[in-house]
Amino acid sequence: MNVLAGSIMILAMHCALAQAAPSAKPSGATPAAEAPAAPCEACHGAHGEGMAAAHVPRIAGQSAEYLKKQLDNYADGTRDSPIMTNFAKALSDKQRIKYAMLYASMPMPQSPQPKSLNAVQFARGHQLAFQGDERVRVQACNSCHGPDGVGVLHAAPYLAGQSADYIASALKSFQQGTRKNDAGELMRSVAKQLNDADVIAVSGYFAQVNLSTK
Amino acid sequence: MAKVTRRSFVTTVGAASVVPTAALLTATAPGAPADAATAAKTAMDAASGKPVYLFFNADEVLFIEAACERLIPADELGPGALGAAVPNYLDKQLGGAWGAGERLYRSGPWQPGTPSQGYQLPFTPGELFHTCLRAISRDLAASKTPFHEMPADNQDAYLKSLESGAHDLDGVPSGIFFDMLLKMSVEGFFSDPVYGGNRDMVAWRMIGFPGAYADYFDAIDHHGVKFVREPMSLAEDGKGHIHTRQDIPANL
Amino acid sequence: MVQRLKEVDVVVIGVGMVGSIVAKELAAAGYKVVGLERGQTRFTVPEFQSPAIHDELRFDIRKAMMQDNTREPVTFRNQGSQVALPVRRWESFLPGTGLGGSMVHWNGQTYRFQANDFQLATRTRERYGKNFLDADLTIQDWGVTYDDLEPHYDRFEYLLGTSGKAGNIKGQIQPGGDPHESPRSRDYPTPPQKEHYSGAMFRKAASSLGYHPFPQPSSNLSQPYTNPEGMKLNACVFCGFCERYACEHYAKSVPQTVILPVLLANPNFELRTGCQVQRINLDSTKKHATGVTYIDAVGREFEQPASLVITSMFAINNVRMLLLSGIGTPYDPATGQGVVGRNYAYQTMSTVASFFDEDVHINPFMASGASGTLINDFAGDNFDHSGLGFIGGAFIGAVNTNGRPIQYHPVPPGTPNWGKGWKQAVVKHYNHTVMFSLHGSSVAQRQNYLDLDPTYRDAWGQPLLRMTFDFPQNDIKMAAHVTAKAVEIGKAMGAKQVAGNPRKGPYTVTQYQTTHNTGGSVMGDNPKTSVVNRYLQSWDVPNVFVIGASNYPQNASWNPTGTLGALTYWAIDALKNKYLKNPGRLVSA
Numbered sequence A: 001m002n003v004l005a006g007s008i009m010i011l012a013m014h015c016a017l018a019q020a021a022p023s024a025k026p027s028g029a030t031p032a033a034e035a036p037a038a039p040c041e042a043c044h045g046a047h048g049e050g051m052a053a054a055h056v057p058r059i060a061g062q063s064a065e066y067l068k069k070q071l072d073n074y075a076d077g078t079r080d081s082p083i084m085t086n087f088a089k090a091l092s093d094k095q096r097i098k099y100a101m102l103y104a105s106m107p108m109p110q111s112p113q114p115k116s117l118n119a120v121q122f123a124r125g126h127q128l129a130f131q132g133d134e135r136v137r138v139q140a141c142n143s144c145h146g147p148d149g150v151g152v153l154h155a156a157p158y159l160a161g162q163s164a165d166y167i168a169s170a171l172k173s174f175q176q177g178t179r180k181n182d183a184g185e186l187m188r189s190v191a192k193q194l195n196d197a198d199v200i201a202v203s204g205y206f207a208q209v210n211l212s213t214k
Numbered sequence B: 001m002a003k004v005t006r007r008s009f010v011t012t013v014g015a016a017s018v019v020p021t022a023a024l025l026t027a028t029a030p031g032a033p034a035d036a037a038t039a040a041k042t043a044m045d046a047a048s049g050k051p052v053y054l055f056f057n058a059d060e061v062l063f064i065e066a067a068c069e070r071l072i073p074a075d076e077l078g079p080g081a082l083g084a085a086v087p088n089y090l091d092k093q094l095g096g097a098w099g100a101g102e103r104l105y106r107s108g109p110w111q112p113g114t115p116s117q118g119y120q121l122p123f124t125p126g127e128l129f130h131t132c133l134r135a136i137s138r139d140l141a142a143s144k145t146p147f148h149e150m151p152a153d154n155q156d157a158y159l160k161s162l163e164s165g166a167h168d169l170d171g172v173p174s175g176i177f178f179d180m181l182l183k184m185s186v187e188g189f190f191s192d193p194v195y196g197g198n199r200d201m202v203a204w205r206m207i208g209f210p211g212a213y214a215d216y217f218d219a220i221d222h223h224g225v226k227f228v229r230e231p232m233s234l235a236e237d238g239k240g241h242i243h244t245r246q247d248i249p250a251n252l
Numbered sequence C: 001m002v003q004r005l006k007e008v009d010v011v012v013i014g015v016g017m018v019g020s021i022v023a024k025e026l027a028a029a030g031y032k033v034v035g036l037e038r039g040q041t042r043f044t045v046p047e048f049q050s051p052a053i054h055d056e057l058r059f060d061i062r063k064a065m066m067q068d069n070t071r072e073p074v075t076f077r078n079q080g081s082q083v084a085l086p087v088r089r090w091e092s093f094l095p096g097t098g099l100g101g102s103m104v105h106w107n108g109q110t111y112r113f114q115a116n117d118f119q120l121a122t123r124t125r126e127r128y129g130k131n132f133l134d135a136d137l138t139i140q141d142w143g144v145t146y147d148d149l150e151p152h153y154d155r156f157e158y159l160l161g162t163s164g165k166a167g168n169i170k171g172q173i174q175p176g177g178d179p180h181e182s183p184r185s186r187d188y189p190t191p192p193q194k195e196h197y198s199g200a201m202f203r204k205a206a207s208s209l210g211y212h213p214f215p216q217p218s219s220n221l222s223q224p225y226t227n228p229e230g231m232k233l234n235a236c237v238f239c240g241f242c243e244r245y246a247c248e249h250y251a252k253s254v255p256q257t258v259i260l261p262v263l264l265a266n267p268n269f270e271l272r273t274g275c276q277v278q279r280i281n282l283d284s285t286k287k288h289a290t291g292v293t294y295i296d297a298v299g300r301e302f303e304q305p306a307s308l309v310i311t312s313m314f315a316i317n318n319v320r321m322l323l324l325s326g327i328g329t330p331y332d333p334a335t336g337q338g339v340v341g342r343n344y345a346y347q348t349m350s351t352v353a354s355f356f357d358e359d360v361h362i363n364p365f366m367a368s369g370a371s372g373t374l375i376n377d378f379a380g381d382n383f384d385h386s387g388l389g390f391i392g393g394a395f396i397g398a399v400n401t402n403g404r405p406i407q408y409h410p411v412p413p414g415t416p417n418w419g420k421g422w423k424q425a426v427v428k429h430y431n432h433t434v435m436f437s438l439h440g441s442s443v444a445q446r447q448n449y450l451d452l453d454p455t456y457r458d459a460w461g462q463p464l465l466r467m468t469f470d471f472p473q474n475d476i477k478m479a480a481h482v483t484a485k486a487v488e489i490g491k492a493m494g495a496k497q498v499a500g501n502p503r504k505g506p507y508t509v510t511q512y513q514t515t516h517n518t519g520g521s522v523m524g525d526n527p528k529t530s531v532v533n534r535y536l537q538s539w540d541v542p543n544v545f546v547i548g549a550s551n552y553p554q555n556a557s558w559n560p561t562g563t564l565g566a567l568t569y570w571a572i573d574a575l576k577n578k579y580l581k582n583p584g585r586l587v588s589a
Helices: A009-020 A038-044 A064-076 A082-090 A093-104 A119-130 A164-176 A183-193 A196-207 B006-016 B036-047 B058-071 B086-094 B125-141 B152-163 B174-190 B199-207 C017-028 C056-061 C101-105 C120-128 C146-160 C197-208 C260-264 C315-325 C420-429 C473-492 C561-579
Strands: C008-013 C033-037 C074-077 C269-273 C276-282 C289-295 C301-311 C348-355 C373-375 C394-398 C433-440 C449-457 C463-468 C497-501 C544-546
Touching: A038 A082, A038 A093, A064 A082, A064 A093, A119 A196, A164 A183, A164 A196, B058 B086, B058 B125, B058 B152, B058 B174, B086 B125, B086 B174, B125 B174, B152 B174, B174 B199, B174 C056, B199 C420, C008 C017, C008 C289, C017 C033, C017 C101, C017 C260, C017 C269, C017 C561, C033 C301, C074 C449, C146 C561, C197 C373, C197 C394, C197 C433, C197 C473, C260 C269, C276 C301, C276 C315, C301 C315, C315 C449, C315 C463, C348 C394, C348 C473, C394 C473, C433 C473, C473 C497
Parallel strands: C008 C033, C008 C301, C033 C269, C074 C463, C301 C544
Antiparallel strands: C276 C289, C289 C301, C348 C433, C348 C497, C373 C394, C394 C433, C449 C463
16 A cells, blocks of 8 residues: 555665665665755855855755755746756755755754844744745745754754845745745745745744854 | 654654555655754754653552553664653643643532443542542552562553452552543644654654644645655654643633 | 723724635725724744744643633533533633634634535425434525535635635546535645645555545635735745644635734724724613623623624624623523524544554654645545434545644554553554544534523623533534444554544533634524524624624534635625615615
């Protein structure tokens, strides 16, 4: 009855991931992290750290499932970016899996982005993240994105420490409907309820979440 | 209760071999630090320390710990009630609002009623436990071996006699006490770790329940595929620390 | 010292779904409306937000959203010969409290009853003969027909945005829907939710046996939806925390998400929370209500005069309010005379568990409250009851609503209650079991009724409601019959072991079954056998309308909320277009 085993590419990727995971039994497979990373590195960095000022997100430690889906969606047009669409289209399915696994295997950066908000903006960002706002019928971001926006596997990417400009541009593309690869249209629904000030506040808030334990 | 980092669970899970080989949707270990194993071990040792009991007295603790571990024993599948800190959960619940009769209608007159009419004793849960544990202590005083030192079979036999209602525990039919002990033990095993049981979410991990953070819009399409993700508590922060709080009110 | 307030046009007792809809319509029509709610205000933000709301102990086990039973429980007994005792903890049924009412914690399962149900007595006689029923059953027709209610069902479904697939549009059978349903004027506002694995397995097995599976109509929405009130809802994410919880995502249709913001924005409406209504006040003729008396959250007593009083509480609380106010003649089971409290009915719930091998991964925690797959082949009168000795039936469905482990850890029969055997069985079966829900009808019986308890009182000193109920033999037979059919479906799914658990007596308040309590203020054409007329107007006090599942003469095979919504709009239609234009009796007694 385990009917779908092997029939969905993303699941095949998970099988590979299971072998690559540090806790799995030794498989003898070459760790994905040793593969070359040429096409992504120029913008996303050798360690997946992104370029905050250029709206380029951190992707290190983002789940492979999420990264693979984004590459697929850039290629199929449900997410738009002139740069990423071309890159994604040029990649084979195997290559998309490879790069998704590569960046997923890198440590998620613990350091926050530079502070960009004043106290009022920060309070608003915190409110949207932790509680939501009944007035505009928006639920808490953390409901899906996890405590402090650290992400929830199989559900939502991390936002903590992400580039504020990138989060803002993602929200804008959800608002405008040029990005439509969100589960259940939930991000489009939420983003449309936010005004420009909200977008700045919540983006800046997550950018400066500090997960380092020091 | 000591805090445990979520990252440590990556290592812990693998070591406990509870990830079935059929797992397809599988947890990744994003950025697990190199010293995760060490960090995890330290945290687990700290977390495994004996709870500080506030409701049960020392004698009661001996009985409760032993009895709970028989109700939900450790085995090859994973920890039992002790490993999951179930007695700690009982201690905090019985010593708090729930033990004092929260959500219990407490006006008389008091009559035994029929089984279908449910609990009809004047005792709060806290009063019921102290009353029954005192009676059990007297009952067992005659036997040479204290309950917690009995062989498991003898412990089970005594618990079964409580369950069957064979004992009069200072007026309380022992079946009523046993039912409450068992029900609360299952609660302590499976509830969110915020309440002080289900330590390190061991019970959730054993059955594969992913916990409080729950959004399966995409995952639900993967029919028949095992879903694997580290469980998440409602009380964990972004650094993976689970903060316990046992006095969450039973209202909104 | 009772403080007398300024008179208003309408006072609504209980601001749940019914109260919100009635108040919204009447306030919009220009009437001054006061809504009295005993509980607290609460909204999606901040009260319903996760992860805090995803707390099984607090909401499932401790019943955090429910009526405060320490102040206001009910008493219960199986038989009139027994002494009723307080239900000291809620278990069997869970009335809610607070703004939005019980619907805040519902599962979203949104059905219509069938045409047959509204004329049950007549049609049963016609099809099976006069003497088919047990002599002590008191089933009767509703006084309204399905055709009367169809436009109002439609309106309610479009208010909620219900996700489903029509099976019969204006007499045309629709592939993929429920072919047994009575004709609807159009399809559901949104398509069905995604199917859970257990539903897909059920669909295949039920089809192979010649049955007609269809997706459960769900008010946890499959996609974003804007309702006719302008309220925007989101898609459900299958979090598995639905019934007994509130939704953090604006994805479950409850008063807060579909209508309350519109109501609260209308200056003709005033909401007062923390107000415990003590009684509806009558003038000296006892034929006219002058308003209500209530006690607020800090203990002050108020009289709120009103021209029209609408009780829109949970079913059993509607009945209690009538009894406390002396409206209508209380029912006496010894003589069969009287009406208030008569025909209390419930729902006859059975289950079937199908246990699979450990390579079949069910993932029960991925769930909406209403994304099951069902058949209606054994519901209502959709099968021939000749020779069976009972009427009624149940829908059978793989309705996987959650995998919350304190409550949900199915084990096969014969498993020990505790110890190693129990633990191993729990681990072995948690992710490899499919549960069927068998949602059975409930006939009214002479001995089952509600009245005021002679002994026990609430925190305000008023008598508690006393419930006298046991399952009629009719329903026990029905449960056994339908369970046997469901077991065959479990076997056809290829389960290793199938365990049927047909509902048996005695009824117990110690085990959760359902919160579908019905009857006690039933509607009908005859004041000797009903409390309200077909427009839900009190026969005895015409400026009191009673709206709730308490209006149902008996309960059908489906969850009652869809029908209650239809009745609400039906009553509003009568209020706006008939009663308020010319206050008085809408039906002559």
